[in-house]
Amino acid sequence: MRRIPRLRRPSGLTSSATNISRPIAGASNITQAFAPFSSSSSRPAITPRTTPSSSSKPSHISRFYSSQQNPTPAQEQTHEPGTALQTDVQPTARIVDEFGEDLDLEGEGLPVGPFMAPRPRAEAARREEVADPDYEPATTAAGLKKVGGVADWWQQPDNWAPEGDFVSFRPREKVVASSLIDAAVRRAVIETFALRQIGREDDLVGVWPTTVSNADLQHLLAWDVKCAEDGAVTLGGDATTVADGLTWKDDQDSGDYAAVPEALTADEAAALRETWDQSWKAISLSDPRIRFAVTKRVFQLTGQLVPDHQLSSITTVKTLLHVLKKPPKPVTFTEEVQKRHPELLELPNVTFTPRRVTRGDKEIALGRFQLMQDELKKRGLPAHGHGWASKGGDLTRMSGKM
């Protein structure tokens, strides 16, 4: 309902000095005013935002003028810019001209980064400026279309581009597939020990880029990582190349944590897992620095965070995997029975319902509910619920308030 005050006739209608400040521009100016911005817009998603506004202007303006002379869509289409009626062209040109000025001066209507501000308010022409003698301005809002409003402005994808979304260290989706968790832990272990072998201790606690191609990742995961009896870790590959990949390049933005998501699929990871030597699970993580680096990297890759109180119990890769793969506790008891104890559902003397068994459920089970429904229908009573009766109706009546 924001539009109504704008549509109302201004009280001080006499002064026209501020209204017409520049000569009437032809329709050709419309395209001139908007052309540079539509073409200079870098993103194609934004381009349609500005261009249709010029073509849709006449219909909007005509609605501002009178509620009695709403042009039909067919009429609108016939109004070619060159042959348009004088009444339509005049205000259109004026408003567009104002837009053009704003755009020229301040860059209004342009997206600010990934966000798009609403277009500045446009005023309808006053009665004196309209040449059409039959023009009768609307005095009430009845019959006018509702336009505008900014209630869901930011919900529209054109106004909030995905680049503007918040990016966290944690990935948007938590990885729960067992094979992918295995792959992420192995990758983290290789990267951490590679950095330690190189001697870049300071980088162990930093943020590492996640950009790696699928082929490189598979190659990395296929390394023959082994843990000797004395705890020495052999990576089975060149640590320098891995460490290089963990350095931020100039073209990468350090604020963007997850530039390219890991493209490894669960099946690929499962196939890779078969080739691994089992001794890698014995790799020690008792060094707090190593453990911190590995858990941090796993959190970045999978979104699985090791709770603080479990950190001290993680001494090897095996214990880490055990903690990460532990399924989350079911939210409801129903869920727990259905997922973890499906054999209980098969018992012959047990009935399972996901929600409470009510009086109505018992009647349905007996087959009596249909009869009751018919009888209720005859008397015009609701089959479910209490119909018109509110919850505290009796209480209100007994306390004398009704």
Added chain:
Amino acid sequence: MAAKGARGLNEAMKALSLASHTCREATSIRIPSATFIRSMATEVPLPTGATNTNSSSPPSSFWRPAMTVPVTVFNFPSYEPQRLESWSSKHLNLPLRRDILHLAVVYEGDNTRQGTASSKTRYEVSGTHRKVQAQKGLGRARAGTRQSPIRRGGGKSFGPKPRDFGTKITRKVYDLAWRTALSYRYRRGELVVCQDGMELPLPPDFEALLESRGMRESGAEIAARFRAKWVKQVLDTNDWGRKAGRSTFITSSHRDNLFECLDLVPNWGRALDVEDVDVKDLLETGRIVVERDALMHMIESHQSDLVPKVFVPNAALPSRQVSGEILVE
């Protein structure tokens, strides 16, 4: 027995003695004070004589609880683990005591009651005290004054009067409840400690956006909607939002952006200054996201049961629990 007449002082003293043996004998079987340690039920059992983690006591076969627990300090709002610290077990790893938590919550509730309910007795209701009607002869019940509690418009017999509902609690118990609540959250993985200066940054383009004419004309509403969407996105991305059971954000001072934005989306979380936090607040919502400084303040101001009031002259003895040592950074 002494009343029956003691023959001598020695015999009387013997008769008064409760033990069946003499004092000299009792000394020999007294429990040696070196091994007797008085402990509270809530206390984490301590290894004898060892109060620090680096105790070089001889290896023993039985399990000993850790004296410290690790705490990850995250960046806010990116949720990036930045540091690992060690905090005392007596601060963040106390056993759960539901009874103590209940005491504390009831105590807080009692003291939060406003207690301003008030009604008028027959002596406070205004009006004349003339006899309503004649005592006899009307066929109606006797009536003294209009203010009588049995009459409509009369006073209330035993109505509420303003009073203080506040109760008391032992300070050490209340302090223990604070740390028990924090420990409970810690063990459930619902205590997210963030670095100091926790504030919600708005996108860098937001200021420029506010300057544009369209935003100015649309009023404060559209800017508020922007903030609301932004904070929802931040919370949902970190799994702190509505689906994850809301979050309580605790900072050491008022943070404009964070507090204003969270006020816009009460179903996603709430923000509290550390001075406004109660034990009940620590037990509500899905998780506590707390600034490190605020957590330290909460613990330091609630450890009266740990810090002795007496002065310990020996500086080598640890007089208090130490938290916040950096393990990895």
